[in-house]
Amino acid sequence: MLIPDKVAVVTGAASGIGEAVARELAYRGARVLVLVDRSDRVFDLARSINESSGRQVAEARVGDVTDDTFRVGVFDDVVTLMKEAIYHGVRCGVIHPGFTDTPMVRALGEEFIAKNILPHTQLRRLIRPQEIADAICFLIANSAVSGELWADAGWHPSA
Numbered sequence: 001m002l003i004p005d006k007v008a009v010v011t012g013a014a015s016g017i018g019e020a021v022a023r024e025l026a027y028r029g030a031r032v033l034v035l036v037d038r039s040d041r042v043f044d045l046a047r048s049i050n051e052s053s054g055r056q057v058a059e060a061r062v063g064d065v066t067d068d069t070f071r072v073g074v075f076d077d078v079v080t081l082m083k084e085a086i087y088h089g090v091r092c093g094v095i096h097p098g099f100t101d102t103p104m105v106r107a108l109g110e111e112f113i114a115k116n117i118l119p120h121t122q123l124r125r126l127i128r129p130q131e132i133a134d135a136i137c138f139l140i141a142n143s144a145v146s147g148e149l150w151a152d153a154g155w156h157p158s159a
Contacts, residue, residue, distance in 0.1 A: 001141035004029040007080050008140075011065050014041040016102030020129035021136050026053045028137055033058045036065060036074055095135055098152030101126040122154025 008025050012018035014037035022035050026049045033049070035042050035058055046058035061077075063070035099105050099117045105126060106113075118124055135151045 001137060002029045003137060003141045004031065006030045006140060007032045007034075009034045009036060009074065011036045013037045013060075014039040014045060016104065017097060017100055017129045017132045019045060020133035022058065023049060024130070024133035024137050025140075026057050028141070030057060032080070034061060034074065034077065035059065036061045036063070038062065038064050095132060095139065096148060096150045096152060097132045098127050098150075098155045100132055101128055116157075117155070120155055120157045121152075125153070127151060127153045 013035035042060040046060040049058040
């Protein structure tokens with residue numbers, strides 16, 4: 001599914017799910033990506049995406065989105081989202097990612113993951129960041145879909 005002419009702000013873009021989402025959005029033809037992270041690595045990601053896509057699609061911002069001044073500045077820079085929302089309607093989609101193979105989940109330790117997470121998933125593995133990115137792109141590309149999507153690998157802990 002292609003998603004041309006879409007504008008996206010991806011927070012936490014420098015690694016894990018955020019990086020996978022940013023790469024997938026560019027691959028599927030998003031017009032503009034604003035990549036936001038607390039790490040300078042986000043500049044390398046923007047450069048990599050621009051090089052691999054052969055166009056200037058990604059722009060990086062470093063800062064903490066919990067800081068009001070930074071957050072307002074980033075969103076003021078991408079004002080085309082508010083205007084799009086006003087004139088074309090707004091759809092809302094929420095992804096509930098399960099335990100995803102990211103540095104944050106891996107920090108729990110292999111023993112904890114093997115004992116407390118994997119036995120309770122239908123897939124018996126962690127979700128790949130690319131799988132979450134694909135779910136997000138599905139919500140963006142399909143105008144008939146709104147609401148919540150659980151991408152949790154069938155995780156159901158015992159009661």
